[in-house]
Structures are given as structure tokens and as C-alpha cells.
Amino acid sequence: xxxxxxxxxxxxVAEGNPLTVKCTYSVSGNPYLxxxxxxxxRGLQFLLKYITGDNLVKGSYGFEAEFNKSQxxxxxxxxxxxxxxxxxxxxxxxxxxxxxxxxxxGQGTTLQVKP
Amino acid sequence: xxxxxxxxxxxxxKTGQSMTxxxxxxxxxxxxxxxxxxxxxxxxxxxYSVGEGTTAxxxxxxxxxxxxxxxxxxxxxxxSAAPSQTSVYFCASSFLTRVGNTxxxxxxxxxxxx
Numbered sequence: 001x002x003x004x005x006x007x008x009x010x011x012x013v014a015e016g017n018p019l020t021v022k023c024t025y026s027v028s029g030n031p032y033l034x035x036x037x038x039x040x041x042r043g044l045q046f047l048l049k050y051i052t053g054d055n056l057v058k059g060s061y062g063f064e065a066e067f068n069k070s071q072x073x074x075x076x077x078x079x080x081x082x083x084x085x086x087x088x089x090x091x092x093x094x095x096x097x098x099x100x101x102x103x104x105x106g107q108g109t110t111l112q113v114k115p
Numbered sequence: 116x117x118x119x120x121x122x123x124x125x126x127x128x129k130t131g132q133s134m135t136x137x138x139x140x141x142x143x144x145x146x147x148x149x150x151x152x153x154x155x156x157x158x159x160x161x162x163y164s165v166g167e168g169t170t171a172x173x174x175x176x177x178x179x180x181x182x183x184x185x186x187x188x189x190x191x192x193x194x195s196a197a198p199s200q201t202s203v204y205f206c207a208s209s210f211l212t213r214v215g216n217t218x219x220x221x222x223x224x225x226x227x228x229x
Contacts, residue, residue, distance in 0.1 A: 009155075034217070043119075043205060043220040044158075090157060101146045101165075101209050101216050102173065105157035 002027040004093050006106035013081045013113055021076040021109045023091030032094040033074040034103065035065055039087045047089075050074060061085070081113045117141050119221035121206050127227045128196040136191040136224050138206030145211035147189035148173075148218065149181060151202040158205065164189055165211070196228045 004025045013019045025031055032051055036044040048059025055067045065076045074091060088110050092103040119140045128134055138147065145166050150158040150173075160173030164183040178200060180192045189208075193200060206221040 004157075036220075041223070043222040044207075046217050046219065049217060092158075101211075101218065102148060102160055102163055103158075103218060105150075105159075107155055107157040 002093070002095055002104055004091050004104050004106040006089075006091055006109045008109050009107075010110040010112060013111070015083050015113055015115050016080050019078050019081045019085070019111065019113070021089050021091075021111060023074045023076065023106055025072050025074065025091075025093045027093050027095040027104070029095055033065070033067060034092040034094070035059065035063070035074075035076050036090045036092060037087050038090065038108075044090060047076070081111075083113050083115055086111055086113045119206055119208055119219055121204075121221040121224045123224060124222065125225045127229060128193075129229060130196060130198060132196050133192070133194050134196065134226075135193075136204055136206070136226075138189045138191070138208075138221060139187055140189075140206075140208040140219075141187065142208060142210075142219065143186070144208035144219075145186070146209045146216070146218075147183065148207045148209075149179070149189065149191045150205045150207065151175065152205060152223075153202050161191065161204075193226075196226075198228045200226065201228045202226060 034049045035047040050057045050067045058064045091106040148163040149161040162181040164170045167186040170181045182190045204224045207218045209216040209218040
């Protein structure tokens with residue numbers, strides 16, 4: 001079965017420290033990978049995506065993610081966390097074999113950045 | 116820039132009542148989707164549409180119906196609401212493309228069934 005896993009329900013970091021939010025996937029074919037962020041009572045906002053090419057993808061608000069094919073992972077990272085980064089983060093994958101565009105989402109990771 | 120707009124934003128229903136959630140997008144996207152979000156379960160696809168006049172079932176379609184009579188609109192219907200349908204509903208849309216297309220989401224509709 002195709003799936004996405006975010007092993008941590010919550011990640012806590014201090015402001016200014018680097019952060020990592022983990023994501024692993026299991027899909028057939030070459031995957032297209034996405035990260036979205038959700039602020040309280042809001043919709044999901046697109047952060048970044050990996051389609052092909054360079055394994056390190058840069059996105060909005062200083063976030064980046066590294067695609068690792070051998071480990072089937074796509075971890076989200078930021079060198080220096082801000083309190084305003086506190087939100088719910090979703091990893092999602094679109095199987096390369098899919099022609100409908102629909103995404104499979106992980107269960108989400110709450111990021112808490114403390115001053 | 117309206118993007119994806121959902122109405123209503125909040126609604127409380129009694130068990131057995133019916134209602135329709137409306138989604139409108141102004142980006143000329145071919146694909147539209149309805150997801151539901153439940154704590155600890157991420158987003159699950161209810162129904163989707165790859166073009167005007169076409170719809171298809173997603174991961175959790177039971178209890179819901181959809182229609183795509185116009186390209187810009189995608190309606191989600193609950194014929195007989197149940198407490199298990201208490202959730203946050205998100206509409207989304209994207210372009211038709213063979214490469215990983217970015218999906219854009221609405222702000223959500225909070226539905227409580229009592």
C-alpha cells in the first residue's frame with residue numbers, strides 16, 4: 001500500500017536552533033514529494049516540492065527539504081527556527097504513476113518553536 | 116487573488132440533515148478535490164474531479180456525493196449527516212500536468228454533526 005509516514009507527532013525546538021521534521025514514504029515508481037504548512041484555523045499552504053533533479057529543494061520562508069531515494073525520505077529542514085514557524089506540517093506524496101494529481105498525506109507533525 | 120474559496124466556513128447539523136459545501140476556484144484549474152481532516156489522520160481524499168462533468172471516488176467516499184457542473188465549482192453533498200462526518204473539509208485544485216502539479220487549498224469548512 002502506498003503511504004506517507006511522519007514519525008513524530010510533535011517537534012519542539014528553541015528559537016534560533018535548526019529544525020528537522022521527518023517524513024518517509026512508500027509508493028510505486030518515482031514519487032513527487034511535497035511539504036505543506038497549516039496555521040491554526042487556516043488552510044494548507046504550499047512550502048516546497050521535489051519533482052526531479054537536485055536532491056536539496058529550497059522553498060518558502062527559508063525552509064528546505066532533502067530527498068533521499070535510498071532511505072525513501074524527504075525531511076523538512078530550516079537552519080534557524082522562528083517562533084512564527086510554529087504550525088502543523090504535512091508531508092505528501094503523489095505517486096509518479098498517478099495521472100490524477102491526487103496526493104497521499106502523512107498524519108502531520110506539530111512544530112513548536114519556543115522563544 | 117481569491118484562489119480557492121469555500122462556503123460555508125462553519126456549520127452545525129443535526130443527524131440526518133443534508134447540506135452542500137461549495138467550492139469555487141478562479142485559477143482555471145482542471146483538477147479539483149475534496150479532503151477531510153481529522154486529528155492524527157492527516158488529510159484523506161473524499162472525491163475528486165479531473166474536469167467539468169467528471170467525478171471519481173477517493174479514499175473515503177461513503178456518505179458523500181459531489182458534482183462538477185462548471186469548471187470553477189466543485190460541490191460536496193451530505194445527504195444524511197452522521198456524527199462520524201464531523202470534520203474539517205478542505206477543497207483544493209490544481210492544473211492538469213504530467214509533472215508534479217502543486218495543489219492549492221481553500222481555508223476549510225468546519226462541520227459539526229450533533
